[in-house]
């Protein structure tokens with residue numbers, strides 16, 4: 001999952017980017033409305049954290065412009081605590097949720113998890129496919145109840161496939177959703193990660209669909 005943080009306060013921006021990175025997301029950052037608007041219009045983010053008070057272009061205008069252009073990604077807005085009008089205008093502009101400043105980072109993380117799973121049609125914070133279970137709250141993965149240790153890249157890959165289980169995901173889509181913009185992207189590394197992930201999971205849930213990409217689906221029942 002790849003996220004964008006648009007926040008002009010350098011400390012807060014850094015805290016958000018660090019916390020989201022630690023939680024296993026690839027994260028890009030922007031410090032003003034114009035830069036944020038550009039990135040959100042051109043990169044396929046899974047969700048965006050958007051401050052309302054921004055230089056160059058305010059957050060509400062950024063959001064309205066995205067929605068007018070048909071960009072439907074989940075957007076969590078950051079509002080000033082005592083400005084109820086921010087929240088009303090934010091929802092009217094197309095926000096999916098808000099957090100009022102000052103906030104606890106845990107609340108931002110929980111709200112983002114909820115937005116991400118709703119966007120992919122999941123109601124529970126625990127995702128499963130055949131014997132594989134992924135708990136989006138704790139970041140833990142288990143196969144047949146046995147814990148499996150994954151690197152952050154492997155976790156990100158599995159989490160993306162689990163959120164989109166049952167449909168073919170192309171290598172290009174994986175590259176776009178697993179790496180931040182500064183990462184040296186190479187779709188061959190995806191194959192390497194998929195190989196490692198398959199070995200660690202030790203069950204047949206990730207299928208290669210020749211020429212198209214990967215499909216996460218429960219293993220077929222032995223006959």
Ligand code: CA
Pocket residue numbers: 007008009051052053054
């Ligand atoms: Ca601000």
